[in-house]
Amino acid sequence: xxGRALIAVVCxxxxxxxxxxxxxxxxxxxxxxxxxxxIAAASLHLIIRTGHVSLGHAAFMALGAYxxxxxxxxxxxxxPAGLAAGTAAAAALAAAVGPIVLRLAGKYFVLVTFLFxxxxxxxxxxxxxxxxxxxxxxDVPPPYPALLSNRAYYYLALGFAVFGVGLCARLLACExxxxxxxxxxxxxxxxxxxxxxxxxKVTVFIIACALAGMAGALQAHFIRYVGPxxxxxxxxLNLVVMNVIGGMTSLPGxxxxxxxxxxxxxxxxxxxxxxxxxxxxxxxxxxAFIPGGLIEVLRRIRGSLPGARPKEADVADAVxxx
Amino acid sequence: xxNITILxxxxxxGISLSAIYILVALGxxxxxxxMRVVNFAHGEFAMLGAFALYYLMKxxxxxxxxxxxxxxxxxxxxxxxxxxxxxxxxYQRMFESMIGxxxxxxxxxxxxxxxxxxxxxxxPAISDEVLSLGDVILPVDRLVVVVIAVAALxxxxxxxxxxxxxxxxxxxxxxVEIAETQGVDTRRTYRTAFFxxxxxxxxxxxLWGQIYAVSPFLGERPLMMAFIVVILGGMGSIPxxxxxxxxxxxxESFVGTFYGAAASAFLSFGVVIVLLIVRPWGxxxxxxx
Amino acid sequence: xQQQLRSAALAAALMLGAAxxxxxQDIVKIGGIGPLSGGGTAWGLAAQRGMELAIExxxxxxxxxxxxxxxxxxxxxxxxxxxxxxGKGAAERLVNQDKVKFIIGPVGSPPALGVISVxxxxxxxxxxxxxxxQILKNDTPDPYNFRIYNTNIEFGPPLIKxxxxxxxxxxxVALLAPNDAVGQSVAGPLSEDYRKQGFETTVxxxxxxxxxxxxxxxxxxxxKVDAFEFDGNAPGDAGLMLKQIRQAxxxxxxxxxxxxxxxxxxxxxGPAAEGFMSYDIFDWDTPAGGRLRAQYEKKxxxxxxxxxxxxxxxxxxxxxESIRRADTLDTNKVRAALETTGGYDAGIxxxxxxxxxxxxxxxxxxxxxxxxxxxxxxxxxxxxxxNP
Numbered sequence: 001x002x003g004r005a006l007i008a009v010v011c012x013x014x015x016x017x018x019x020x021x022x023x024x025x026x027x028x029x030x031x032x033x034x035x036x037x038x039i040a041a042a043s044l045h046l047i048i049r050t051g052h053v054s055l056g057h058a059a060f061m062a063l064g065a066y067x068x069x070x071x072x073x074x075x076x077x078x079x080p081a082g083l084a085a086g087t088a089a090a091a092a093l094a095a096a097v098g099p100i101v102l103r104l105a106g107k108y109f110v111l112v113t114f115l116f117x118x119x120x121x122x123x124x125x126x127x128x129x130x131x132x133x134x135x136x137x138x139d140v141p142p143p144y145p146a147l148l149s150n151r152a153y154y155y156l157a158l159g160f161a162v163f164g165v166g167l168c169a170r171l172l173a174c175e176x177x178x179x180x181x182x183x184x185x186x187x188x189x190x191x192x193x194x195x196x197x198x199x200x201k202v203t204v205f206i207i208a209c210a211l212a213g214m215a216g217a218l219q220a221h222f223i224r225y226v227g228p229x230x231x232x233x234x235x236x237l238n239l240v241v242m243n244v245i246g247g248m249t250s251l252p253g254x255x256x257x258x259x260x261x262x263x264x265x266x267x268x269x270x271x272x273x274x275x276x277x278x279x280x281x282x283x284x285x286x287x288a289f290i291p292g293g294l295i296e297v298l299r300r301i302r303g304s305l306p307g308a309r310p311k312e313a314d315v316a317d318a319v320x321x322x
Numbered sequence: 323x324x325n326i327t328i329l330x331x332x333x334x335x336g337i338s339l340s341a342i343y344i345l346v347a348l349g350x351x352x353x354x355x356x357m358r359v360v361n362f363a364h365g366e367f368a369m370l371g372a373f374a375l376y377y378l379m380k381x382x383x384x385x386x387x388x389x390x391x392x393x394x395x396x397x398x399x400x401x402x403x404x405x406x407x408x409x410x411x412x413y414q415r416m417f418e419s420m421i422g423x424x425x426x427x428x429x430x431x432x433x434x435x436x437x438x439x440x441x442x443x444x445x446p447a448i449s450d451e452v453l454s455l456g457d458v459i460l461p462v463d464r465l466v467v468v469v470i471a472v473a474a475l476x477x478x479x480x481x482x483x484x485x486x487x488x489x490x491x492x493x494x495x496x497x498v499e500i501a502e503t504q505g506v507d508t509r510r511t512y513r514t515a516f517f518x519x520x521x522x523x524x525x526x527x528x529l530w531g532q533i534y535a536v537s538p539f540l541g542e543r544p545l546m547m548a549f550i551v552v553i554l555g556g557m558g559s560i561p562x563x564x565x566x567x568x569x570x571x572x573x574e575s576f577v578g579t580f581y582g583a584a585a586s587a588f589l590s591f592g593v594v595i596v597l598l599i600v601r602p603w604g605x606x607x608x609x610x611x
Numbered sequence: 612x613q614q615q616l617r618s619a620a621l622a623a624a625l626m627l628g629a630a631x632x633x634x635x636q637d638i639v640k641i642g643g644i645g646p647l648s649g650g651g652t653a654w655g656l657a658a659q660r661g662m663e664l665a666i667e668x669x670x671x672x673x674x675x676x677x678x679x680x681x682x683x684x685x686x687x688x689x690x691x692x693x694x695x696x697x698g699k700g701a702a703e704r705l706v707n708q709d710k711v712k713f714i715i716g717p718v719g720s721p722p723a724l725g726v727i728s729v730x731x732x733x734x735x736x737x738x739x740x741x742x743x744x745q746i747l748k749n750d751t752p753d754p755y756n757f758r759i760y761n762t763n764i765e766f767g768p769p770l771i772k773x774x775x776x777x778x779x780x781x782x783x784v785a786l787l788a789p790n791d792a793v794g795q796s797v798a799g800p801l802s803e804d805y806r807k808q809g810f811e812t813t814v815x816x817x818x819x820x821x822x823x824x825x826x827x828x829x830x831x832x833x834x835k836v837d838a839f840e841f842d843g844n845a846p847g848d849a850g851l852m853l854k855q856i857r858q859a860x861x862x863x864x865x866x867x868x869x870x871x872x873x874x875x876x877x878x879x880x881g882p883a884a885e886g887f888m889s890y891d892i893f894d895w896d897t898p899a900g901g902r903l904r905a906q907y908e909k910k911x912x913x914x915x916x917x918x919x920x921x922x923x924x925x926x927x928x929x930x931x932e933s934i935r936r937a938d939t940l941d942t943n944k945v946r947a948a949l950e951t952t953g954g955y956d957a958g959i960x961x962x963x964x965x966x967x968x969x970x971x972x973x974x975x976x977x978x979x980x981x982x983x984x985x986x987x988x989x990x991x992x993x994x995x996x997x998n999p
Contacts, residue, residue, distance in 0.1 A: 029703040033700075053417065104602055112595055119591050119592070119595070125790050125795075133790075225721065225724050227695050229693060230696060234649075240420075240421070266700075269689055269690070269704070276432040277429050277432045279428060280424075283424060287419075288422055291415070328829055331859065440656055444881060452858070459859070461858050535822075535850065539650065543820045574823070575826050579827075582827070583790075583821065584817075
């Protein structure tokens with residue numbers, strides 16, 4: 001137990017302290033992106049744990065982003081109102097479509113969410129009077145003037161990330177989480193055991209999409225620009241890739257995948273002309289040879305460490321339970 | 323606006339669009355139906371087919387009638403190397419295949435950019451002639467595309483229904499384990515299915531490149547359309563792919579002509595979404611147990 | 612004997628060491644941003660190549676000189692993926708990690724807006740492209756960004772007037788445009804410009820990625836238009852449109868106030884391109900043009916050259932001329948010098964001008980000479996020239 005507490009303290013200190021170790025605003029920028037994307041990826045993980053993979057998650061980020069920006073710029077309300085509006089808009093849309101699309105089995109759900117994401121994007125493009133169309137809305141105000149600095153925004157994003165990811169972890173670890181797991185294993189069986197399958201799935205879907213909306217709003221006020229090309233199927237696919245590459249069965253997997261997918265393009269930037277080819281090769285190799293995801297690699301490493309056996313067992317169990 | 327000339331053109335355009343969509347969708351649905359693989363790189367094989375035809379006609383100076391089969395079969399044969407290197411890791415693994423093949427798609431597309439540069443190239447048209455039936459104008463090259471697509475579809479249907487290899491493929495698609503116990507060599511069946519699927523994709527790409535233009539990004543639109551066609555018709559259903567392609571091509575043509583492009587896009591997507599909700603196995607697919 | 616050998620070796624080592632320790636040449640890093648993936652790759656590569664060729668030429672001529680020192684130029688090129696966050700990320704990295712003071716690019720409006728939100732507070736000079744007026748017209752108190760390519764706001768009205776005076780048969784114009792950032796920026800204002808000069812217009816926007824334009828073309832033809840206008844369309848799409856327009860039997864005028872992409876359109880449309888008119892910006896037939904083409908082909912192979920390539924080539928020369936005039940790398944002074952380069956001729960486009968006060972409030976829009984060209988007998992013929 002002492003060991004785990006120590007790790008927790010070290011991690012917390014690292015997360016809070018590293019921005020002061022460097023003045024490089026670009027690194028702060030990457031830190032912000034990782035926090036924001038972690039919220040989106042973790043919330044998608046919630047949906048995946050119910051057995052449904054959504055290829056339209058970025059559409060809910062779009063709702064959060066545009067909702068917040070429009071409330072702040074058109075209605076002149078302060079940022080908390082914008083954030084609430086964006087999150088509420090995403091939740092509302094999820095509540096409207098969730099009951100309908102969650103009835104569909106795995107592969108059909110993937111397809112319908114993909115199409116749905118495209119419809120949302122096209123709706124944004126077509127309604128330029130509201131959304132600025134393909135050219136988007138620029139000069140989006142920051143939440144507060146002090147947050148114009150990347151480092152300051154990092155702490156805001158970190159706070160929300162802790163909240164969002166923590167919420168997901170809590171949900172998965174408690175009684176609700178067992179219901180979610182049972183639904184993924186077998187819906188019929190869960191239904192027979194008294195689990196209100198549809199209610200659980202829809203609730204999880206609404207919470208997850210609301211979190212995605214929150215992430216979208218945070219992103220919009222950070223980049224200070226919203227445009228439909230930021231919420232296309234490419235972004236939705238990236239979120240799915242993060243989950244699959246990190247490890248679909250565990251929340252830490254989603255976080256690992258997030259860090260991987262946000263930092264890898266930056267590492268490859270130097271290889272200007274071949275960076276896409278390298279990225280593709282890495283995606284392929286990871287999927288082909290590490291099917292359990294990157295978290296599997298970590299587990300194997302931890303398993304092979306000498307003297308780690310007893311603690312390894314219950315840590316692994318806890319992780320698996322997440 | 324409704325007169326016979328326009329109507330005729332709308333129908334012809336719709337059918338030629340449908341023809342190409344069907345070819346792409348067929349290969350895609352084959353790979354999914356039999357190997358449960360979502361081939362995100364399918365468009366890139368179409369792109370390779372187009373480049374093969376382009377270079378065979380331009381550099382090797384082969385006439386079109388020779389270049390087309392040689393190019394298309396060549397691409398399919400060369401792709402067997404990719405089958406061995408890449409695809410066989412993903413059979414029966416849907417999610418891993420989606421992302422692994424997305425990686426392959428990026429490698430092929432940007433490899434193409436490195437080798438062939440980005441600009442769009444023109445292929446010498448099959449024919450510049452135009453058939454005039456009264457007031458209706460029918461470009462000959464579109465008609466040829468339709469004829470070839472229909473021939474390919476017919477040939478494919480015969481193959482699937484009337485050969486042992488086709489029977490093995492259908493068995494594997496239904497249930498891989500039982501097919502194996504019945505003596506089907508799944509490895510060989512997979513390879514055959516792969517070859518046929520890529521053959522169809524390369525053919526679609528070559529024809530697409532002929533009507534439009536050739537570039538390393540050629541595959542993106544056909545892939546998107548294949549996706550929708552397959553959803554419409556039912557994943558793994560061949561008549562479904564044909565019907566889905568026909569519906570999509572004609573809808574795009576009709577609605578686009580009379581109501582504009584935005585309406586056409588919204589309508590196509592809207593219809594497919596409704597279909598997925600109401601009848602997810604597609605028009606001609608079979609509901610899963 | 613051994614003693615002599617050893618001292619000879621020592622002397623040689625010392626000399627080599629002295630040579631190696633000779634002062635490394637000072638480097639000025641130029642940041643490049645453009646779409647190197649996705650649908651905009653053609654423009655990103657054009658930007659990269661134009662800049663690479665310019666830097667080669669300038670370095671061969673001794674680099675750029677300021678305050679008595681000669682600097683070698685180096686390009687750091689990053690992908691912006693044509694999104695706002697891509698542009699911001701690339702700019703953040705260039706400004707904060709690579710510590711560049713001069714950025715050229717990006718090509719599109721969404722990334723450009725992302726870039727200037729980083730470069731303006733950091734006092735980094737950005738020579739961007741992108742059609743959105745907000746790139747130049749905004750509330751930034753002290754902007755350091757300029758636009759290095761003509762936009763339809765500048766060249767639209769004069770070209771339309773020329774059409775009105777010289778091709779009176781055109782009364783109703785159909786504008787086809789994609790639904791993306793460029794299409795939505797250009798089609799509306801251009802249509803307005805046509806109407807202000809007495810034309811009738813009809814506009815249709817399509818989903819980017821479409822290759823089959825015949826439904827739209829038939830729709831327009833049914834409305835009895837006299838001419839098709841390709842405005843901000845991509846080269847490949849414009850070529851296909853022209854081909855399909857002629858296949859549909861349309862005999863009227865087809866032109867493009869935008870692009871330009873005449874080479875690629877001719878390549879794709881083949882004989883159907885005969886008679887096509889277009890806004891044109893670079894004269895490949897001059898000695899400078901021919902030399903640039905030879906240089907490009909030697910490095911990147913024979914192929915169609917995207918019209919943006921010379922613009923980025925030219926931008927590097929413009930930047931270096933400003934550094935030379937300011938005689939320092941300090942961005943405040945270089946910015947002031949940039950504003951004085953009206954009339955400067957880098958030998959590529961001819962004399963340039965800075966305009967834009969009425970439209971944007973600042974004269975930060977580069978104006979290059981441009982032409983109306985037409986495809987006649989398989990060749991590009993210049994019909995009229997417009998000076999900035």
